[in-house]
Amino acid sequence: MNRNALAIALSLVLAAPLAASLPHAAVAGSKAAMSTGDVVDGAMASADHETLVAAVKAAGLVDTLKGRGPFTVFAPTDAAFEALPAGTVDTLLQPQNKAKLGSVLTYHVVPGKVDATTLAGQIQAGNGSARLTTVEGEALVARLDGSTVTLTDAQGNTARVTAADVMQSNGVIHVIDTVLMP
Template sequence: MKRFAIPLLAGATLALAACGSEPAPEATEAATPAPTGPGPIASAAADNADLSKFLDVVRSAMLGGSLIAHGPYTLFAPTNEAFDHMPKGKLDKLSVPEQQKNLAALINYHIVKGAMDKAALTKAIEDGKGKAELETVEGGKLTATLQGDTIVLTDGNGDKAKVTDDGTEASNGYLYSIDTVLSPH
């Protein structure tokens, strides 16, 4: 899956570099090293082999650029096993070109506006007296609750997904793995 994310990142970097208004440094100047730190959410997802099916779906929905350039946001990415537990044929039906809009809506339902680390998510749940309403990029709502130390997301259908990790910080937000594909309807 990295083979798709890396060229996508390289293309975005080249496109941004071509837009620069500063002249290139002269040969006698030392180049300033690139800042180090976390890359975009797409890179974090590409580094996680258990999210390869999610990245395939993102590519089918043509949303890869959003995971690189936009944000800040929090992405709850279903694991490969979560996709394996979807009703047989549902993902195939959504992956045809005519269903690209519905596939994009499904992915965008897993993206919440704003970057939230685990402490911020937990605090939002506690401040909401046991639940937090999270607005998705798709326009829907996810309800976050705690079961012990585990964050649980509930979609509009009442289906639940457990957050299976502590999250990965990215330059444009946070990435979490979840054990179920959530649905806006």
């Protein structure tokens, strides 16, 4: 499958569920349309990202992520945060753990705009995997599992991209089903 066909297939599979969870992102054809808001506004518009938004605020990252960018945000859902061991989120949200929370959150952000087409090309060029260096400094490894993009973190945990290409004014959001850890 060539790069463009792969990207279109990924977009068809992934874009529609995200449009339902992010009201500011309308679906135009197979891809989510550009929002007038930034990546923070996009997350705030989603009923499935309340924990992520609270964490971004607690870590003091709102102004950074509202910046010029561009940013690629792999946004874990509330269900992803709920799947963490009991007490993890509450512990991370405590003021004394602000640095650790910031590290976890910036591990979900890649500099630049990496949309589905670009990511598919990187995976193909990397013979089945692509290393994405996060703002936190550690790498995520992207692969394809059928038509689903997966991300593997430094701990060996794997997240699935459940919705892709929510274009924002300063980047792109891809929704994931697992919180990644540096």
